Amino acid sequence: MAADERDYNLTEEQKAIKAKYPPLNKKYEYLDHTADVQLHAWGDTLEEAFEQCVMAMFGYMTDTETVEPMDTVEVEAEGHDMLSLLFHFLDEWLYKFSANEFFIPRVGRRVLFIQTPSGYGGQSHNLLSNADL
Secondary structure (H helix, E strand, C coil): CCCCCCCCCCCCCHHHHHHHHHCCCCEEEECCCCCCCEECCCCCCHHHHHHHHHHHHHHHCCCCCCCCCCEEEEEEECCCCCHHHHHHHHHHHHHHHHCCCCCCCEEEEEEEEEEEEECCCEEEEEEEEEECC
């Protein structure tokens, strides 16, 4: 077992699902922290980096490669800067996870950034994303 993999004691059904789909393109890692988990994610684009943050968050909770896609869900998030946008983006996905029974996204797709003028003379950042479930 590689150093970045965890042993989940998968059932035969979970192993079959994992074998059915190509491996996820993981561009993230977990960093040591005394009281919580720290996610470090990256991507070739800003959109991919945000997508990988979501995948890292859910990957810490479960082996996302054993999740069979069955539906598509969208989330929208806004922020006054990139840090607040990332916070709200992760918060929206976490809300979906908490509010919808049996929801774990396998892959984030089509992350779209839109910059719009805000009422305070700055820029407002909007984000639209969806994932296969």
